[in-house]
Amino acid sequence: MESLNVAFFCWESLYAERVGGLASAATRLAESLAKDHTVHFFTRGWTKDQEINGVSYHYCRPQGNNTVQYCEDMSNQMVDQFRQSDRKEKFDILHFHDWHPVQALHRLQDRDTILTFHSTEYGRNGNQYGDWWEYKEISGKEWYGGLIAKKVTAVSSVMKREVMQLYNIPDWKCDVVPNGIVPQQYRASIDPGDVKRAYGIHPYAPLILFIGRLVYQKGPDLFIEALRKVCHDRWDAKVIVAGDGGMRQYLQDRARDLPVNFVGYIPDSEYIRLLNACDLVVIPSRNEPFGLVLLEAWSAEKPVVACDVGGLSENIDTFVNGIKVQPEPDSIAWGIGAMIDDPTTAQVRGRRGRAKVDRQFLWSPIARRMADTYSRACG
Numbered sequence: 001m002e003s004l005n006v007a008f009f010c011w012e013s014l015y016a017e018r019v020g021g022l023a024s025a026a027t028r029l030a031e032s033l034a035k036d037h038t039v040h041f042f043t044r045g046w047t048k049d050q051e052i053n054g055v056s057y058h059y060c061r062p063q064g065n066n067t068v069q070y071c072e073d074m075s076n077q078m079v080d081q082f083r084q085s086d087r088k089e090k091f092d093i094l095h096f097h098d099w100h101p102v103q104a105l106h107r108l109q110d111r112d113t114i115l116t117f118h119s120t121e122y123g124r125n126g127n128q129y130g131d132w133w134e135y136k137e138i139s140g141k142e143w144y145g146g147l148i149a150k151k152v153t154a155v156s157s158v159m160k161r162e163v164m165q166l167y168n169i170p171d172w173k174c175d176v177v178p179n180g181i182v183p184q185q186y187r188a189s190i191d192p193g194d195v196k197r198a199y200g201i202h203p204y205a206p207l208i209l210f211i212g213r214l215v216y217q218k219g220p221d222l223f224i225e226a227l228r229k230v231c232h233d234r235w236d237a238k239v240i241v242a243g244d245g246g247m248r249q250y251l252q253d254r255a256r257d258l259p260v261n262f263v264g265y266i267p268d269s270e271y272i273r274l275l276n277a278c279d280l281v282v283i284p285s286r287n288e289p290f291g292l293v294l295l296e297a298w299s300a301e302k303p304v305v306a307c308d309v310g311g312l313s314e315n316i317d318t319f320v321n322g323i324k325v326q327p328e329p330d331s332i333a334w335g336i337g338a339m340i341d342d343p344t345t346a347q348v349r350g351r352r353g354r355a356k357v358d359r360q361f362l363w364s365p366i367a368r369r370m371a372d373t374y375s376r377a378c379g
Contacts, residue, residue, distance in 0.1 A: 004092040004374055006033060007085070008041040009078055011071065011100035015052055016045030016059055020213065021292040022118050025155070025179045026097050030055045032180070032367035040085055042078040042101075058085065068137050075103030082108070093374045099138055102145040112377050115149035116177070117142070117163050123287040123310075124217050143167040151377040153177045153370070155290040156311035162289075175373045178311075179290050180363035183299035183354065188276045195277035199261060201238045206340040208237060209278035211271060211293055212285075214245030219284035219307065219327055221247060224254050226284070226332035231258055233337060240274060242266050275300045280339050280346065286327050288312050294322075295361055298353030303346040305335035321353040 008030050012023040030039045034054035045059030060077035064070030078101060082091075095114045096105045099121070105113060121138040146152055146167045152174040154160035160174050193203030201207060208230075212218045220241065231237055239260040241251070252262055266274070275281070281297035283306035290311035297304050298321070306312040308324040316322040325335040339346045 003037050004371070004378075005038045005089045006030075006040070006374070007082055007089075007091045007094045008039065008043075008097070009075075009082075009094065009101035009104050010041065010043050010097040011074060013041060013043045013045070013057065015050075015057065016043060016047060021179075021290075022098060024292060025118060025290075027055075028180060028182060028363050029367060029370065032363040033371065035364075035367075037371070038089065040082075040089065040091070042081055042104075044074060056085075058082075066134065068134060068141075071100045072103045075101050075105075075107070078104045079107050092378055095374075096145065096149070099141045099145060102141040105145055105149060109148045112374075113149045114151050114153060114373065114377055115145045116153045116155070117146075117159055117289070118155055118179075119159070119287075119289045120162060120166060122166055123159075123162060123289060124215075139166075151175065151373055153373055155179050156314050158310045158314055159289040175369075175376075177370050177373060178361065178366060179292055179295070180361050180366040181292070181295040181299055181357055182363060183295075183357050186272060186275060186296045186299035187301065187354075188272050190273055190276050192277040195273050196238075199238075199240065199263075202236070205236045205238050206234065206280065206343070207278045208239045208280050208282055208336060208340070209242070209274055210239070210282055210284070211242045211275075212283075213243055214241075214247040214251060216247065217285060217287050218245075219286045220245075220251055221254070222286070222307075222327060222329055222332055223282055223284040224251055224258070224260070225329035226336065227255070227258050227260065229330070229333040230336050230340075234340060237340060240278070242271065242274065272300075275302065278302060279343065280305065280336065282332070282336060283307065283312060284327065284332050285309060285312065291315070294353075295357055298350070298357045301347075301350040301354045303339050303350040304353065305332065305339055307332070315356075317352075317356075319349075321349050321356055323349075 010026040012019045014027040031053045040056045042058045049058050058081045062074035146169045214220050241262045244265045281302050281304050288310040304322040307327040318324040323335040325331040
């Protein structure tokens with residue numbers, strides 16, 4: 001395939017403003033593409049433009065009274081920066097990620113464009129905020145982006161079906177290109193006992209880890225309620241909840257009588273330590289278009305209990321490399337108990353998960369799949 005000049009538009013990246021899994025997914029894809037193509041990445045940031053791992057980053061500093069206005073200002077600044085770079089690079093393909101840069105997509109819709117759906121507003125919030133103006137505005141931008149983009153990609157087959165149903169995107173227009181992982185970044189040689197002791201946990205106590213935003217979509221409330229049964233049956237089980245969000249105070253109040261340590265936001269280095277020290281990772285999401293935490297846990301050869309939704313359902317082979325449960329407390333509790341009561345089998349499942357990562361989720365082949373989609377869009 002001939003080398004292409006590619007422009008990324010994404011509201012977050014690993015090296016500047018970072019909010020969630022989108023930063024990792026977009027950044028690692030850009031870096032993988034940069035091995036064979038020229039990639040410029042337009043995003044937010046408070047630093048000077050820079051080149052990292054072959055990708056040229058261009059930063060803007062948007063403002064706005066709300067998220068929608070903020071993203072429109074961001075999009076307009078991105079377009080101004082893009083036009084300056086385009087005079088020199090003459091970009092072949094413009095790749096937009098999620099709804100945030102849709103205003104930029106609107107202004108550049110005469111070009112060859114790709115829109116990737118990493119999630120949808122409906123998936124993030126369900127019907128909770130159906131009457132909230134911002135929910136309707138964001139959903140409208142997602143629909144419009146899917147309409148005007150030359151091609152659309154989704155991070156899982158489940159996500160593809162969701163955007164086809166929500167926004168009437170035709171099957172021929174939408175490709176499935178999953179997220180990937182750099183597994184060696186999540187496997188570390190540490191003494192699990194030392195890490196557990198640092199958190200006041202006995203080295204032989206089963207440590208259950210939750211990592212993610214403390215929001216309704218991620219199901220932390222389901223997890224806390226499930227722990228009531230788990231801890232009744234296993235007095236020695238300990239839990240660490242890493243991450244922050246609007247539900248934190250509520251969850252802490254519900255977990256006052258449980259052995260749960262809410263550690264809040266933690267740096268990547270500490271996450272890697274906890275990931276490699278824990279005995280089980282639980283992903284209790286109500287909706288999960290892909291679920292990067294799954295690949296991170298598997299990369300560290302950790303067993304996973306996850307809700308049977310979205311990309312988690314699609315990627316986990318239950319009782320082979322994980323256990324899938326229903327998004328309700330009793331089912332989650334059952335899955336956790338099945339794992340920690342049989343640690344030998346749990347470890348085998350974690351190793352099988354790592355094998356699946358190596359077979360299906362390395363970035364280089366995924367980047368080639370995306371490049372194939374670029375070629376079809378240009379054609």
